[in-house]
Amino acid sequence: MLRQRWPTYLQKITRQSSTLSLSHEQQALLESQKHLERGRLTIVSGLEGSGKSTCGAAILKTTELNTLALSPRWIDNSMQRYVEDAMPIGFLDKSHLQMMSLGEWCEDFRRQYASSANERLLSPAEARVFIYQHIDEIPRASFRGFKSKPMLQNAVSDTLRCFQELERQGIAPDEYALYIQTNLVDPESTKLTAKQFTDKLTAHTNLCEAYSAYRELLKKYHVNTRHGVVLDALELAREHPYYLHSALEHIQKIVIDDAEHLTPAMMRVILTCIMDTSPEHEFLAFENKFGANSIEWPNFVRQFKLEWNHNFHPNIEIYKVASQILSDNQKSSSNDVVEMFESATLHDEVAHVVKLITEEKNAEKRVLVLTADPSTVQLVINQLHQSDICAASLEHKELFKIPIVRSGLSLLMALASPSDSLHLFSLLQATQNSQIDTTVLAKIMEDTTSRHINLIDALATAATESEGIELFLTLFNRLQKESMMLSCAELVQLYFTETGELNKLMEPESEADAESSMALAAFLRHVIEAQNVVRSPYVPFVAPYLQQLQSTGRHYLPRDLSALKSNDVLVASLKNSIPEQIEVDSVFFMNMHDNAFPGRARRGIGSGILPTELFLSKEKPNTRLEHLTKSRNQLFHHIQRATSRIVFSKVHDKPWHLLPWAHDAKSIENVKQETQQEPISTMPTSGTFELHHLSFTQIDEFVRCPHRYYLSRVLKLEQKPTASMVYGRSLHEGIAVWSQYSKESTAREKALEAFELSWTSGCFRSKLEEKALFSMGQDALNSFISHEENAQKDIITVEESFEFEVPEADISFQGVWDRIERMPNGDIYIVEFKSNLANVARDNQKLAEESLQLKLYMLAYYRLHGIRPTGAILRSLEDQHGLNAPGIIQATDDTDTEALAAVVNTSKAIRARSFDPKPSYLGCAFCSFADVCNNNST
Numbered sequence: 001m002l003r004q005r006w007p008t009y010l011q012k013i014t015r016q017s018s019t020l021s022l023s024h025e026q027q028a029l030l031e032s033q034k035h036l037e038r039g040r041l042t043i044v045s046g047l048e049g050s051g052k053s054t055c056g057a058a059i060l061k062t063t064e065l066n067t068l069a070l071s072p073r074w075i076d077n078s079m080q081r082y083v084e085d086a087m088p089i090g091f092l093d094k095s096h097l098q099m100m101s102l103g104e105w106c107e108d109f110r111r112q113y114a115s116s117a118n119e120r121l122l123s124p125a126e127a128r129v130f131i132y133q134h135i136d137e138i139p140r141a142s143f144r145g146f147k148s149k150p151m152l153q154n155a156v157s158d159t160l161r162c163f164q165e166l167e168r169q170g171i172a173p174d175e176y177a178l179y180i181q182t183n184l185v186d187p188e189s190t191k192l193t194a195k196q197f198t199d200k201l202t203a204h205t206n207l208c209e210a211y212s213a214y215r216e217l218l219k220k221y222h223v224n225t226r227h228g229v230v231l232d233a234l235e236l237a238r239e240h241p242y243y244l245h246s247a248l249e250h251i252q253k254i255v256i257d258d259a260e261h262l263t264p265a266m267m268r269v270i271l272t273c274i275m276d277t278s279p280e281h282e283f284l285a286f287e288n289k290f291g292a293n294s295i296e297w298p299n300f301v302r303q304f305k306l307e308w309n310h311n312f313h314p315n316i317e318i319y320k321v322a323s324q325i326l327s328d329n330q331k332s333s334s335n336d337v338v339e340m341f342e343s344a345t346l347h348d349e350v351a352h353v354v355k356l357i358t359e360e361k362n363a364e365k366r367v368l369v370l371t372a373d374p375s376t377v378q379l380v381i382n383q384l385h386q387s388d389i390c391a392a393s394l395e396h397k398e399l400f401k402i403p404i405v406r407s408g409l410s411l412l413m414a415l416a417s418p419s420d421s422l423h424l425f426s427l428l429q430a431t432q433n434s435q436i437d438t439t440v441l442a443k444i445m446e447d448t449t450s451r452h453i454n455l456i457d458a459l460a461t462a463a464t465e466s467e468g469i470e471l472f473l474t475l476f477n478r479l480q481k482e483s484m485m486l487s488c489a490e491l492v493q494l495y496f497t498e499t500g501e502l503n504k505l506m507e508p509e510s511e512a513d514a515e516s517s518m519a520l521a522a523f524l525r526h527v528i529e530a531q532n533v534v535r536s537p538y539v540p541f542v543a544p545y546l547q548q549l550q551s552t553g554r555h556y557l558p559r560d561l562s563a564l565k566s567n568d569v570l571v572a573s574l575k576n577s578i579p580e581q582i583e584v585d586s587v588f589f590m591n592m593h594d595n596a597f598p599g600r601a602r603r604g605i606g607s608g609i610l611p612t613e614l615f616l617s618k619e620k621p622n623t624r625l626e627h628l629t630k631s632r633n634q635l636f637h638h639i640q641r642a643t644s645r646i647v648f649s650k651v652h653d654k655p656w657h658l659l660p661w662a663h664d665a666k667s668i669e670n671v672k673q674e675t676q677q678e679p680i681s682t683m684p685t686s687g688t689f690e691l692h693h694l695s696f697t698q699i700d701e702f703v704r705c706p707h708r709y710y711l712s713r714v715l716k717l718e719q720k721p722t723a724s725m726v727y728g729r730s731l732h733e734g735i736a737v738w739s740q741y742s743k744e745s746t747a748r749e750k751a752l753e754a755f756e757l758s759w760t761s762g763c764f765r766s767k768l769e770e771k772a773l774f775s776m777g778q779d780a781l782n783s784f785i786s787h788e789e790n791a792q793k794d795i796i797t798v799e800e801s802f803e804f805e806v807p808e809a810d811i812s813f814q815g816v817w818d819r820i821e822r823m824p825n826g827d828i829y830i831v832e833f834k835s836n837l838a839n840v841a842r843d844n845q846k847l848a849e850e851s852l853q854l855k856l857y858m859l860a861y862y863r864l865h866g867i868r869p870t871g872a873i874l875r876s877l878e879d880q881h882g883l884n885a886p887g888i889i890q891a892t893d894d895t896d897t898e899a900l901a902a903v904v905n906t907s908k909a910i911r912a913r914s915f916d917p918k919p920s921y922l923g924c925a926f927c928s929f930a931d932v933c934n935n936n937s938t
């Protein structure tokens with residue numbers, strides 16, 4: 001194995017460690033950096049793999065100038081990794097070189113000049129709990145007028161997202177207040193009606209006051225957030241420039257790597273350094289030319305720009321494949337390193353990928369599998385394990401779902417309220433070494449319910465007959481007695497020591513034990529932090545805080561990268577963040593179809609009241625085109641992780657247009673019916689079905705026929721696109737693009753282009769039908785645009801994704817509002833467009849009244865904004881826009897109740913696996929699974 005990997009690693013190590021192997025361009029830059037040129041900013045931009053970080057590391061290695069090397073990332077900093085790999089131990093301790101993340105520098109700067117030494121950093125979930133703890137001190141209107149707990153939860157989440165964005169942008173409360181005082185004074189200049197102006201002013205004033213109170217509270221309690229640290233450093237540097245001078249006094253050169261990842265607040269810090277100290281320092285920035293950050297470097301410093309186009313990837317063929325993906329004009333790839341295959345079903349796809357991985361493993365190669373659909377990760381891992389191949393998941397694991405953590409939290413909750421049977425029951429259930437028979441436990445629980453007694457009393461009665469229960473009760477009673485003498489962390493440790501679990505975890509022998517060990521350590525850290533936050537180590541105070549922490553956000557188990565690196569097959573979803581240092585021989589991309597990848601663009605935060613005029617760069621509208629560019633960059637990045645082989649796989653007939661050339665790749669292999677559609681053996685058929693989110697489409701599918709839902713969402717069988725789906729999707733895409741660019745002269749052109757781009761062939765009965773529908777769609781879009789151009793509507797948002805928690809069903813609900821409009825009188829309406837394929841008269845009013853989707857989307861707005869929308873409008877799209885009058889409904893308590901009931905009932909039925917078929921002549925006739933369903937009634 002070592003021999004096989006050696007050439008690649010040798011090249012890499014040689015590249016990193018020797019300045020002799022640098023290219024001509026890199027050598028030139030290295031030479032130029034040996035001499036200090038004060039006041040100059042050099043920007044080196046290039047694609048990933050063009051040697052920027054390597055050259056940066058070489059500069060740091062050879063420089064004799066006092067240098068500060070900064071990176072926007074707190075972890076996974078590529079230049080630091082290169083320096084550490086290539087330099088002798090202790091090199092970084094040399095006094096002339098400081099290397100850290102920009103966040104760490106900001107922390108240091110504040111620690112030195114603003115005495116922020118004892119400040120604790122809050123995670124987003126902890127920040128949310130912090131808001132709850134101080135909710136009465138934050139004057140946010142939506143925190144006061146809520147009618148239910150979920151409404152408050154949504155108000156807190158939404159407000160926190162606003163605060164986070166203001167911090168990320170580097171906007172301090174004072175700057176925000178000044179903006180309101182100077183920019184929101186004259187309704188005339190804003191082109192708003194008097195009511196709209198008053199609404200905007202009120203919304204901004206309230207958000208600004210709440211933000212100001214929140215920042216003050218963070219200071220008062222010596223806590224901060226990651227973005228907040230940078231914001232505070234920025235404020236300090238601006239208020240006291242001499243502090244900044246003093247902090248940078250001994251520095252001659254500042255090198256910034258991965259500059260494309262600088263947040264706007266970080267960019268402001270760098271710009272302040274440049275403005276205040278540019279005559280004394282030299283700046284060098286490396287940035288990816290297709291990076292995530294759209295902020296331009298300002299012109300007020302002397303700039304010297306270099307663009308590097310070469311690439312150091314050890315396999316030039318792989319680099320060619322990767323760079324073709326970035327090109328607009330993607331040519332056909334005739335390349336030996338890339339393969340593409342199709343399977344009949346997902347099960348075939350998984351089986352075939354596992355077969356190919358087995359071959360790779362036999363050749364002692366390292367493999368990375370990236371799935372477009374996150375649910376495929378576990379399927380692949382299970383199948384690999386069944387084939388005796390060690391594979392690890394790179395997916396984030398939720399800390400509070402790991403049994404040892406559930407057990408620890410239940411213990412503290414049960415000690416805090418022993419009469420609450422629920423916590424005691426979860427403790428008994430989650431404790432691994434419990435000697436209590438689960439059937440005995442179930443019987444006791446049944447008794448407690450039928451006889452209305454507490455579980456603790458029922459356990460006391462049962463203890464005479466069960467040694468396991470007696471032991472458990474003795475331990476629990478002992479802990480209860482000591483609960484006001486021992487801290488929570490001590491109680492948890494004592495419990496796991498007595499149950500024997502701690503011993504096992506101290507020296508883990510299996511991967512599962514190692515994971516539990518890490519999880520317990522992470523949980524104990526949370527417990528100790530909670531003790532500090534509530535200023536008491538005792539259970540009655542700490543347990544409620546921990547429970548709130550668990551219920552208000554996600555906490556992930558820290559990843560053990562060294563353990564992951566030793567695994568030869570790693571599996572992750574494309575949506576996950578994958579550590580930079582993972583390099584492999586082969587990369588497999590699975591489930592590559594349009595819906596999964598690139599999928600739909602995620603939208604920004606939904607409140608719509610942020611002072612975007614203050615943002616360093618106006619965030620670009622999140623168009624489909626921009627999303628596609630980001631998706632291509634993502635593919636480019638992951639392809640370059642491989643050194644010998646790239647495999648794309650998809651399910652037959654599922655369209656994937658991102659790489660048109662992939663269909664011409666040399667080794668297309670059609671793998672059909674390989675496993676005869678046998679369900680994957682690891683797919684559970686009993687027990688509760690795991691369901692985390694719902695959408696209107698899912699509910700609609702389930703209500704029409706639960707078996708159809710089962711075939712599509714549980715078995716994940718192929719769902720063929722229909723003519724009406726293609727027609728509707730293309731029209732929606734065209735409308736979304738037009739709405740984004742409606743103020744521009746090329747809006748219509750762009751919309752028609754988007755319509756054409758999203759059109760897919762292959763599902764029409766004939767070419768003639770496709771041509772007729774394509775032309776009708778273009779007419780409908782043109783007619784819609786002509787109508788809208790003269791309509792003068794106040795469109796608040798277009799194609800905005802939303803997600804909100806429905807605690808009543810313990811689920812999150814996701815969807816996309818086609819549009820939200822504000823009427824001249826200030827009324828807010830949710831607008832849904834429905835294509836009218838038949839192009840005939842239609843009763844939109846009746847359709848609107850019957851539409852569950854409109855009711856769900858109104859409820860979503862209510863829960864996310866805390867204000868009920870006035871109503872919803874259904875507009876149909878015909879080739880003569882306006883042929884049918886829109887349907888309009890009002891939002892009421894009844895519409896909310898109906899929507900909520902649909903979510904609750906559907907999630908309950910899906911979890912209970914109620915997937916019985918509901919055949920009907922019309923339903924089956926239009927069902928995509930009619931070919932494979934035995935219950936088809938047609």
Ligand code: SF4
Nearest residue numbers: 705708919924927933
């Ligand atoms: S064919 Fe009919 S019964 Fe079968 S899944 Fe489709 S709608 Fe349900």
